[in-house]
Structure formats: structure tokens, C-alpha cells
Amino acid sequence: MSKKFTRNMMATAVALAVQAGGGYCLAETDDNNFSLEEIVVTAQKREQSLQDVPSTVNAIQGDALTDMKLFNFSDLEQVSPGLELKTIDGRAGSISLRGVDYNPNSAAAAAVDVYWNDVTLGSNASGGVFQEMFDLGRVELLRGPQGTLQGRTSPAGAIAIHTAKPDMEEMEGYVRTTFTGNEGNNTQFASSLPIIPGELSIRVAGVYNTSEMNEVKNYLGGDVSDTETSAGRITVAWEPSDSFAAEFTYQYLESDLNNYTTLTGSSSLGQGLPDLDASDRTGIDAVPDNLHGRYENMALKLDWEVLNHQVTFLSGYSEVSSVRTYDNAMGNSDDSGFTQAGPHPKTGIAGSQLNDPQAMFDQNYASSQELRIASADNEFWDYTVGLYYGNESGFFNRQQMQAIAHPLVAPLNIYADTEVRSPFNIQSYGAFAHNMFYLTDQLTAQVGVRWQRQERTVEGSVFLNEDLSALHPAFPQDAELKQLIADDLETGNSEAWTGSVSLQYAFAEQDISVYASAATSFRPGGVNVAGQALNELTAYNEEDSWSLELGFKSQWLDNRLRLNGAVFHQDYSDYIGRFANINVNATSKPASVTYNGDATIQGVELDFEYLLTESWRMAGGMSYVEAEYKDGVKVPSNESGADCDTSGTMNLCDASGLELGSQAPFTASLSSDYTIPMDAFDVYVTGLYKFTGRRTDADAPSGDLGGYGTFDLHVGLREAAASWDVSLFARNLFNKEATDSMDPETKTFSGVGTGYYKANVIPQRVVGVSGTYHF
Template structure:
């Protein structure tokens, strides 16, 4: 371990293993085979940036949670929502907020070629064959249009000729036990086979504990149980059937991490208990509780004849998420059940039929044509509990809690036709182009307290395109240029429950469709007799109507129904509320990406990948809090009063600002360095040292706040162990975040609890006279933060046999 830390060199790079189609095999020259253009190609021949993470790399780096993939794909950020409802991938300088954009992702996920939502993927990984991250606009070759890229997860497939499997166990010093296994068996040799895989995982998440243990707070925990069954039937060489079913059940008990605002703002009021970032503590009394149940069905048919191939890919998934999260962020009513309950049940179905050539037409043409359709629905029920507070003269405690049921219903549908044609002009030059016609429709309703208060939807039709040209100046040097457009339907933002919204509010809740154009140039090269690859790409992308969502939310004047304890409406009230409205803005992104893979010797491999991407809003109109009316978003450290907010917003209920700020929250520059050094111990045992260092440069989590800027930092993982030279078994000791880097990655504004305040009007014949209620809020001395993962030391043991 000490030797490895002196030379952070040590890991097999993504281009040192091979996957052909959906089945892992050993190939010549240790190349990577991808299906970026719907046919098997060496990644070095594809005129696009594709980062491949193989099953071998996942095992060697002990990646258990899918989000760890971002450590080897610079520029990629993978996150999940704190309420467990969804997740997102961010790439090439722009964000994706699942609460703002729903199913219309900037980076689209696929499982075995069928589109799938991020929330179903960003979980515990097991029995994965390969992960391909393709950058840039997608959509003319398959699936769904996405402006920034796609991530394809290919699960391992059964072997038709040989039985085999893998057993993998990991334990660490911070409460993790992880067991993964898989077994495959030919049912009829050469014709039918089945594979079963699963994972059981227990861990303590980010290890954030509560300071309020006197209320019975328990340690954080997450438990996952998941299984997958895969089958292949190939009755003839020209016909193949595949099917996959996966189920996952996950339960979470967690606390939102906080830090004293005075840690970054000396002028802030002191906290009752000082908490800094490294403490990994929360002032949350009651934990967030999440229960997720996922089912994924995936099926495929391939038929070939006369040099052509017809492929049908189907997918169906269900997501059932129940969560309970606190609405008392400032802990005004500790232990008094001021919660929001969320019950989200989504379903997604997709069908794609694709025809493509197996043999090149006229010796120089490749084509892909197809039809795609998808239907999504995500009915969500919320129960929001509003606290009503007693007058200060009576202790200021909780008088009652008023429940407001909220229902969101919606369905989206897409139907599209696509095609791509590639012309090979001799052995050195290639021209490719594609088109897709999209027909999208959605319908949504929002009901608050029973009545429907809003109906919205989209009906959009759009053409998008891609084009590229590449030229091989030699077998080892290729230059390419490409362009492409993309489209995302306008979004209908969920979460503003104002029963009397203004026209301006509606404009920041129902947005027009987003379009984008991208231009890219690059080269791919192989040197030193195939021992080194060097690839570099530069790109420029522009967006119209990009949905920008302020990180910390916007204060606005909300009108809500006044209800009694039985839920009956007795009137209306105005109050200060906070919501992440979304503005449709123009964005420009410029970036450079590169990777270097070098086989230094038979024992030593080295890989370096780097990305720089800077996205900026170009004079866009965004929703904002602007109490001082200077046209710039305020740095809010406490909630404004209702009178102050009404005075500046008038009938609009909220303010707008004209601004040019970053469109992405992640660091513009990031890089990862990987390597492995092998040490033969005997004919039957190899020793090794591995290292992974991932670096993230300076970033601004919220461009409008000076208190949450993040300085550059690096995370270092080291691995040492012994293994069978043929890869049949391995025993490894590892350290993740070896140097215990503790960095706050995001820091919100001070936490706020909104409630209804009763007044005291003196005494009457029957006792005290209570007036109101009126809108009120309390601002905490703490801010919500996220930070780098905790350090862990662990042991991994893996055994494989037969066909793995």
C-alpha cells in the first residue's frame, strides 16, 4: 500500500478489456468493442467520445454503488434525490434536475438497449458486463433524444455452452457488508441458457448522525436486496430471444447533514451546538425514511436474413417509492411529526423496432432505420403537514397540525422515427448522417386539498439531426468532425401549490421546448506499436430555452387555503413560501476532453482521462429573490417578511433577474489517473498494486452565493492483493479516500421552517382569544450541506469459475 501511494499508477484502464455486443469475450490487442453506432466497433474507430467501464474494472476498483462510476469518467456527476424519488446524471456543463425535468433527461440511461430512468440505475451494482458513457447529442440511432449524452448499462448474459459464476464479498470498517453472486447454466447446450444474479448490501450511507439522540435518534442505515434472472434462447443461427427480470428492494434511514452557517460566514449568529463540515452531523430530530421497490423487465428479439438484421427491444419498469421527510428544517417543533409523506408510483413502457444491415450494402453503405415509442406515468401523492404555533405568551409550542393532501397525475407519450446512413468512401474516409422525427405529448393535473388547481401539458413535434465525417490519415491516426441537434419537450414544474398563481409564476412553471446544437472536432491515435492511445476532442454547444433551476429556491408570495383541524376550508391566507422555479434561458457550453492510455510494460498499465467544460447562461431571465431590487439575485441568509416580499413583487408574487452565470454546478475541470502494477509471485499467484486518483477543480455550487464555493480536491483509492493469473480468484485490501479528504461539495442557504402563527388578542368570557393565524417563519443557524464520502478500509474476496 505504501509503495502504491508513492506511485499512484496502478489500475487497468477502461480500454484494456473487451466486450463484444452484449457478451464479454477476450479479443485481439485488448481493445474495447462498443455499439455506439448500433454495431460492434473498436472504440478507437468511433468518431465520438465514448468512455467504457468494464466488468473487470468495476471488480478491481470495488465499485458497489453505481455513483462511483463518476470517479473514472471525469465531467460526469451522478446524484440521487434526498427523498429517494429519482436521480440524475450531469455532463458537459449543464445540470439535470429530476424535480424540474422529470423524464426528459440531459443524459439518457439505457439498460440492455432499453431506456430507463436514472433512479432505477443509481443503486447497488451487480453482475454488470459493461457501462458505456457516450458524450454529445444522441437520438438518431436509437432510444430517446438527449443533448449531453447517454449511459448504457449492459448486464452479463447467460453462456449457451458453459456453466459458471462468481461469488464476491466486501466488508469495511464503516459498517458495510456486501455480498454479490451470479450463476449461469446452459439448459440446452447451444440453444438455451439461464443466469441468476443478486446482491445483499448493508451500509451506513454517509455516516451522518443526529445531535438530537435524546429524542431516540438512531444511526443511519441502508439495506438493499436485489436479484436478476436472465435467459437466452437461440433456436437457430439467425434467430435469438433474450429476457431479463430484475427486482430491487431498498430501505433507508438517514439524516440531512448540516453545518453551522458561521463556519463560512463570521457575521452569522452562533449555533446552539457548533457543527462544522467534518463532524458529519445533523440537527434533524426525526430521520428521513425511504422505501424503494423497483421492477425491471427487458426483452429482445433478433432475426437475421439476407445480410439484414431486424431487432425488437422492449422494456417495462415500475418504481414504487414511499418517503417521509421533515418540513421542520429549522427544528422549531422537535419531535412533533411535521412531515411530508410522498408516495410515488411510476411506470414506463418502451418498444423499439430497428432494421439494420449485417453485410455492407454495395460494399460501402451501413444503415439503421427504426421506430420507437414510449409511455410514462408517475402518479404522486403528497401529504404536507403545516404546523400552527401558539402565541409566544403561551410558550410558542405546537397548537395543531393541518394536513393538506396533494395529488399529481400525468402521462407522457413519445412516438418517433429515426434513421442513420454511413458511407465508407474507400478505406480511409467515412461520412455519416442521421435524422429523427419526434412526436411528444403529455397531460398533467395538480390537485391541492381535493380540487384540481392546474392542468398542463405539451404537444410537440420536432426534427433533430446528427452528422459526422472522419478520415484515417494512417491506420493509427484518425481525425473527425461532427455536429448534431437535440430536443427536449417543454417541462411542467411540480412543487408550486399556490392556488392563485400569477402569470409570471406560470411562465416559470410551464416552459417551452428546449433545443440545442453541438459542434465537435477531435482525433484518435495509437502509438508505440499499439501500446499507447491518445484521444482529444473539443466541442461547442448552444441551448435555447434550457431549464435553469436556482439551487436555493426563490421566495414568493403564496396563497393557500386556511383549513381547520378536520381539513375543511375556512378561508385563504397569503404567506412567504420558497420554491425552485425554473427559467428558460440561452446557454453556451465550450469544452475539451482527452484520454491517454499507456501500457508502460507487460506489468504496468497507466491511464489518464480529463475533461474541461464551462457552460454559461447568456443574459437569461431567471426567477430570483431580489428584495433590494438591484436586478441581481440576493444572497439570502434569512427569509424576508411577507410585507417586504409583497412590496417588491406586487401582483407577480416573485421577482426576476437578468443574469449571465454558470449553467452547471459541477467543477469545470476534472480528471482521473488510474494504473496497475503486477508482481508475479509464482506460476499460480500474482501480486498487484492499484491506484485511482480522481481530481475535481474549483466550482461554484450556486453561482449566486459566495458561501458555497468549492475549492479543488482529490480523492485517492489504493488497492493491494493477490490473485490467480487467470482471474479465477482474488483477495484485496483497499482504502477509499485514503487521505480522508473532507470537503463540502454543496452548501445551501440557512434552513427555514414555515408555519402559521396564532396571535393573542386578550381574554374573553370563555378564556384566551387567539387571532390569526398569519404566515411566519424561523431561520436556522445551520445550513444543509453535502460532502465527500467518508474514508473506508476494507477487504474484498472474489472467486469465479467456469463461464463468468
């Protein structure tokens, strides 16, 4: 481990020890009988106390998210240090954890998989997850390699979303509406309807949300970004006997997004456009970045108790359909996308436009089935064995204007509407076994193994999207202009074994346990699909990793303080990274490429929850991670120095010590809620502070971005029996301004830089009022 990492780890441990010691003195003087509730999770596919799981797991209750007005999936990072959630162009989302960066446009398997009511989602279904959260039971964040029990192997972790279950005994529900100063309204409802009390019940829930989001204004017209989402869900629970239970959940979500991109910089096009700073929250777009998405999720779970075993069958289905249109030349006021004279007509043959806006079409169908058999409450050995199958298919098509060599007047180019079409099919198979050995009353060993196989077919070609046969018979409608993936690369199979082993020791006299775990993970290789040929860079290799984690879990002060922590190291062979906007040497035009390089990650994580009094609770955590490429690794780059190989399709330059992504190495959060009981109602105050440290960003002009902190405050009044609740709140109370990440300089259709950079800024201060009625 590096000296920097060791120093940071020691400093954190000392700080936490001081904090825990101070809390001990305060709690010793309080004789009230109160304690933290036990947290039950299903991270190992069986109900267990959080403190008994030998790995880092964070459980966030749905009520806690509601109390802090965290309604969007990306808000989870506010209470989960080390987790970064970003919406990528509205149609998909990026989940980064433990320093592992991921871009959903990479076509690679996710570094962090998402599970919805225990079933896997399609790779493009993350766009449906990155929407409104409503009527949740809990969210579990599993950190580290998932190589045994989860539906798919993922190297950095998994997020398990569990929706609220029907009440089997009585009718109950709520209506909640929230208004915010950015023209926002979020209205949610849910109700449980027992059909046969104790045996059959239905729960319905829904949400409607609209707002102007970050209030980014378009300089060309004055419009402001806006979004509208509506969703409904129905859950049916049937428990005809003590030994059988069934649950079916269906959810439909539809969203519309009109987004303008915050730009920073000065125009280099001579068009009289203004100098912009990220704090201006201003874009320059001929049209908004518009996305219409439709997302369906279904999950069926059947549980039988047979001969002291739990037999579980899971079946899931997800469908994604989205259309995105966007400005291809942000920062340019010329709607043709051109800024220079020459053979660049505003319209091509047959009046084709320069595809401004351009369009993307996503269609994704995914299904999965899993069968598990788990022993129950044995004295020495408990086990879980299972089989998994997943099937995913669909297409990703991108329409764009491209230059085509004129067949009669070469080298003159004509410009025509084209479409990159990429149909795919992926089938996944798995078999797994997980064993728990209770060696003594205090010592537990766990051993797991998983076999998996993936069979994929991915195609990619450029087709003519208009009829140019009048110009030349070789150019009819739908003519194939270029094959982007060679025939021998269109199909590929991957097969691997992964596993995990751990030892956990619980001290007899204290409520403390320590553990050591080792695990492996795997991501299959694949192919890049771009608008131009990538030659030897078309395919990327499989990724393998192994990790070691040492941790502790503890409860203090008669279970009023819960304190957990871990230190980890992970080593990657052929880490799958994404490199955006790298110039292709043959064309001088940029493309994004997925590429392999060995890497290493190490870090420390801590979290606590402290009940100071019966009315005052504090919770928080921190994460510090170092994630970088190993010495001697070369990756695609736009540099051309002495340490670069410039002989291939793209320049490959030395990346020794280069950080894997733009995640901040250090993040932390702290929350506190205090309740003042009155006769008929309670007054409460809740605060949430999130700190994001300085981080490297190769796309930022300075090369890095500064750290920042935001503070949320909620003040509310609730009826003593909690039948109603009214609160006033402010997100980012002090209106902190900061840039979270940046993208490279935007360019026109002809490749000329605009002088502007895309800045992803944090949300501005939002003030709101919320009311809830329970029945």
C-alpha cells in the same frame, strides 16, 4: 471561445503531448509482444470498435469497476471526468454531464438518459439505477447530444448499462463478499447455467448490501445513517440458430435508506443546539430521511438476420414504487416545526400533526418498444432505420401541513394535513434513420435524422387529507382546496426533428483518425407542480440545441497507447434550468421552479489508456467545460437589485455569465494497476486518483467551493488461474474532507431560518477487505 477556455485547452494539449512523448520513450525499449485489447461498443446500435465511432464514448468494463470496488452507480463519476452523479433525497438521482445540470424533481426530460440493456427507463426509474451495480458486462458513456439513434433525445449524453450475459457453453460463476469499516457488507453472486449447451442458457445474479454510508450522526438521539439493499436478476439467452437470438432479463431491487443530513452553521433559534461544521458529519433531525423503494426492470431483445440485414425488436418495462418520509425542519429541535408564538397550535383540527415527518409517494410505470432494421457489411452504404414508442404514467403525491384561512374567523389560519397530487401520462413516438457512407478507404460520412412527438397530460391539485367537515361543510375528507395547474395547461404536445452529420478521416500510415460532427437535440416543454400557485411561471418552453465537435482517435506504440480527445461547442435556445427555493412574492414562501434561458457550453475532453509493460497499465482522462447563460438572460432569483424585474410571481434577475449548475469546470482522473507474477499466485496493486476543481455554488455562503482530490488504493493477491482473489483496500485513503455542494439555509414550518445549511460532503475514508471465488 473565451480566452480562459482557450488557455486551458492549450495547456491541456501541451501537458498531454509531454505525457505521450514520455511514454513513447519508455515503450521503445521494450520488445515484448503485448497490446491493448480492442474495445467494442454499441453506441451506434451496431457493434463497432470504439475508435471507429465519430464522437466521444467511454467504455468501462464491469471487471474494472469490481477491481476498484465501485459498487454503486454514483461511483461511475470516479472514472469518468466531467460526469457528476448525485442521489437526490434517496428517491431519484441527478446526472450532469458536459456542464448541463439536471434535477429529477424538475419534471423536465432528463439531460442525460439512462438505458438498461438497450431499453429506455422511465423518468423516475433513475432512482432504481442509483443503487448497487452488480454483475455488469460494461457501461458506455455517450457524451454530447443524442438526437438520432437513442430511444429519446437528450442534449448532454446517455449512459448505457449492459448486464453480464449468460455463458452458453459451460457452467461458471462467482461469489464475492466485501466488508468495510463503516459497518458495511456487500455480497454478490452470479452463475451461468447452460440448459442446452450452445443454444439455451440462464444466468442468475444477486447482491445484498448494508452499511452506515457516510456515518452521519444525528445530534438528537445519536443514531447513524444506514442503508440496506437487496436485488436479484435472471437472464435467459436462446440462440436456436445462427440467424436468430433472443434474450430476456428481469431484475428486482428493494432498498431501505435512513439518512441524516450533514449540517453546517450556528443555530438562530435559541434552542441550545451546537455549532456545526461539515467535517462533524452531524445532522439535527426529528426523524431520519427514510426511503423505501421497490424497482423492477425487464428487457426483451430479439435479433434476426434476414437477407443481409439485422432486424432487432426491443421491449422494455420498468416500475418504481417509493415512499419517503422526512423531517421538514432540519436544524430545529422543536418537533412541532414552530419557533414563534401566535395562532400556531401543535395539533390542528382532529389531532392532525404538523406533518413532521412529511411524506412523498412515487409510482411510475414505463414501457417502450423499438423496431430497428440495419444493413450489414455493405461496401459503400450501411444504414439503420427504426420506429420507437414509449408510454409512461404514474403519480407523485406529497403530503404536507398547510395553513388554510379559517372560514368563520378570518384572518385566523388553521393547519391541516393536505396532499399535493400530481398524476401524469406521457406518450412518446419516434422514427429515425442513420446512414454511414464509406466514401473512400479512409473517409467515412454519417448522416442521421429523427422525428419525435410527445403527448403529455399532467395534473396538480391540493387536497384535504383529513375530515374537517365538523368545522365547516366545505372541508370534507379529500376536498380539493386548490388547483395548481390550469385546465388549458394540463395537456400539451411537442414535436421536433433532430439529426446529426459527421465526417471521419483515417490516416493511412498511422493508426489515427480525425472527425468533425454536428448534431441537434431537443427536450419538450412542460409544467411546474408546486405546493402553491406559480401563475405565469407554471409552464416552461421547449429546449433546442445544436453542437459542433472536433476530435481525434489514435493508437500508438504498436497499440500499447490509446489516446482520444475532442473539443466541443453547444448552443442552447430556451435551456431548461431548475431554480430551487425561490420566494413567491405573494406568499413570501419558497418554491422551486423550472425556467428557460438561452445558454452556451464549450469544453475539451481527453482520455488515454497506456500499457507500459505486460504487467503495468495506466489510464485516465480530463474534462474542462464552461457552461453559462448568455448575456441578457433573466432567471428566477431571490435578489431584488436594479437588474431585476420584481413585478411577477417571482423576481427575475440578470443571469449574464451565470454558470448553469454547480459542476466543477475541471475534473480529472488517473488510475494505475501493476501485477507481480509469482509461481502459484499474483500480487497486484491498483491506485485511483480523482480531482475535482473549484466550482461556483450559489447556495454556499462564500459563493464557491474549493477543489479537492481523493486517492483510492487496493492491494491484492489472486490465484494464477484467477479462481480466487483477496484484496485489502482504502477508499479516500488520506481521508480528504471536502464539501461537494450545498443547499440553502434550512427553515422551520413557519418559514424561520434555522441558521444551518445542508452540506453534501464527500465520503470519508473507508477501509475494507474483499474476497472472490470463481467456479
